[in-house]
Amino acid sequence: MDFGLTEEQKMIVETTRTFVENELYPHEAEVERSGHLRMDLIKELQAKAIKAGLYAANMPEEVGGAGLDTQTWLLYEKELGKANYALHWTCVARPSNILLAGTDEQKERYLYPCIRGEKWGCLAMTEPGAGSDLRGMKASARADGDDFVLKGTKHFISHADIADFAIVFMATGEEDTPRGPKKLITAFFVDKGTPGFTVRQGYRNVSHRGYTNAVLEFDDCRIPKSQILGELHKGFEVANAWLGATRLQVAATCLGRAERALGHALTYAAEREQFGQKIGKYQGISFKLADMAMELKAAELLTREAAWKFDQGTVTEADMSMAKLKATEVLAFIADEAIQIHGGMGLMDDLPLERIWRDARVERIWEGTSEIQRHIISRELLRPLGA
Structure with a gap:
């Protein structure tokens, strides 16, 4: 498995990151405070995503998508996952690949309009x-x-x-x-x-x-x-047959938010002074940062390995469950620690940390709870032993 990114992957990551930072981040406060995503805003951002080639990028080329392999798709998902979920999921839609299981007539009626941004x-x-x-x-x-x-x-x-x-x-x-x-x-x-x-x-x-x-x-x-x-x-x-990789999608979007939270924690630890020195100099903070970085890397490696095996045709249910389980639990850990490092400011909505912390909670429930993922993993371990 090659851990380096190709030039094409670097370009996709950079394009997606730039879109997220320039087009989605500016609207986060409005959506978070109102709890509502305006349809006119959806249409505006949807048009920009289509123009940027980011809309329905999860779909095969033959039906009008970008034809990304699993590794590249998850790198793209990770960047999108850094933003408010409603913004990236609705405005940069990735239609469910279960639509590919439809008949030709069903694809004309449902799949292609979703890829063109005409339906959800x-x-x-x-x-x-x-x-x-x-x-x-x-x-x-x-x-x-x-x-x-x-x-x-x-x-x-x-x-x-x-x-x-x-x-x-x-x-x-x-x-x-x-x-x-x-x-x-x-x-x-x-x-x-x-x-x-x-x-x-x-x-x-x-x-x-x-x-x-x-x-x-x-x-x-x-x-x-x-x-x-x-x-x-x-x-x-x-x-x-068609929904298995959704656990990897959840893992990837969680990695994006965890990386964003860690970035805020690092910046704050390097700039904030208490008792005459930067707080990052204190072991109570520096060790938190070390653990956050280590856990994030472990989650990313599990996810990337599962993605690689998916493309090789060797992925198992346990591989995908491990990635989903680790990434969702690491996100919760990093979000909590990032708030702790920021103190009271971490809970204010001036920063995205309290939102990332709140949003992290559902990830251990949907697409299979953490308990279900542990059941899948343990079942795969025990089955060869006849247990």
Whole structure:
């Protein structure tokens, strides 16, 4: 594995970093204090991101994306991750690659408009009673002639308020397994405005202000069979085939914020004076900085190794879980220590540290909790031993 960056990777990192600092940072205070991302601002920044070649850069070249390999994509994600989440995720959108699993007709209707910045989509899996245990979902879809009728509720659905459609996972049957009956899951495209499909305001939360969540309600919502994404009863296969790298995406954006927080801590420690000397001279501060830098490097190495193995076709579930687990926990550690180094000023919204600290909390929950990641890692360690 080569740890050096190619000239192309350096250019992508520099282009993304410049865009984040010049176009996104200036709007952070407004979004953080209002909790709202204006649509006119979204459109303005979206146009700039498209012009800069940064929009939908995660997608393959053949569908209009940048065709980045996993290593380069995560370097790009790391730079974007330094900014307010709503700003970088909405205005520099990276459509879910699950859209690539669609038919040619579905790609024309959903994928290409997302890549061109004409539409947004959202993924709907989680329910009030089914988070990590997706097989426990109660929302269902029953066949009725050439249609399916959807019924149930999804919640914690990110940016569903602005999405033009949802990819919804529904229970469509049951199968017998050695551990008892398990639900069969199918993924469906559901357009906003379809009768029986309602999007309701979600919950206010401490992390990622301006990046909304919603409650989706399906009350005898009828859609044609042509709206199935993938195959009937194969929703898990579609998700596993196309969503695996999202854990690495979370890891990369966390690395970006951790690096930004460490940068602020280093600058402050080098400039702030107490008792006649720079506070960075005191071991109580200097050792914190050393530990922060070491943990950040460890998290980055785990993430880059997983990305390299992803491109080699050798990545395991444990590799991606380790990267996600380490990066999210390191972000929480570095954000907390950076605030401690700044003292009271660290908690003021003049600096991005209190925002990074708040935002860090959700990262250990979504895309699989830390406990789920540890379960995946330990299961992979024990399986060869028959345990």
